[in-house]
Amino acid sequence: MTEIVLYDYWRSSASYRVRIALRTLGLAYDTVPIDLLASAHRDPDYLNINPQGLVPSLRIDGHTLTQSLAIIEYLAETRPEGRFLPDTVMGRQRVRALSYAVAMDVHPICNLNVVSHVARLTGDEGARTEWMIKFMGRGLRALEQMLDNPTTGRFCFGNTPTMADFCIVPQVYNARRWGIEMSAFPRVARIADACNALPAFKAAHPDAVRPA
Structure with missing residues (x-):
């Protein structure tokens, strides 16, 4: 199984949305904490992952995805059993x-x-x-x-x-x-x-x- 990694800040609303989506699908994932209060999102290594310096970022299916709603829509399209979006x-x-x-x-x-x-x-x-x-x-x-x-x-x-x-x-x-x-x-x-x-x-x- 392809490894899933979530770059996450525990109190971020956007990260919270994606955690809900992953948990709803029952997908196991590893977490890399990005401490916003410690400015970890501005670290050059993280900016190579997400040039916006925002959380979350999600590594899944061999891709690195950013922007929480775009991530959730990707999950909706690739894993439609979650029913994140209606049929009509x-x-x-x-x-x-x-x-x-x-x-x-x-x-x-x-x-x-x-x-x-x-x-x-x-x-x-x-x-x-x-x-x-x-x-x-x-x-x-x-x-x-x-x-x-x-x-x-x-x-x-x-x-x-x-x-x-x-x-x-x-x-x-x-x-x-x-x-x-x-x-x-x-x-x-x-x-x-x-x-x-x-x-x-x-x-x-x-x-x-x-x-x-």
Whole structure:
């Protein structure tokens, strides 16, 4: 069997998404920790693997893949038994729209580099929390409305977890970590809780993979 290696940071939302996907497929993999706080992502050896200096990167099937959603879509195409994307064109559009709403609209402005820069510019550590609550809250409100849809079931699309759930769960983890009250987003919270009851999601949780 071809070795699978995940270059991972335990608290990275993007890495968390890919861990969920790998665990859902039951794929065994080795982990290479990339400590973002220690700037390991800027090490020349890692930049040779991922020129963007981002996590995750995944070595699989003789290839090195980057960008979490592109990785998950690769897994969806090469291992369709995971059912990460629906069978219909409109179903796939729906799941992608929900996924992108998190990964492209919320996550980029709430990542470590951005909020650290905000704190440096303002000279106010409190600005970091204010920023996170504002932009995560805005994104969660939009998701809550998007999920008011007949295609929403136990999970974001029907009754099987998809790529959209892989994106929402890490976002809810971060929201709770920053003190956002999830009762304002009952659909989002319900789906995240349903996902977190599943073994694959439990095994991928940051608390389960945090370095000792």
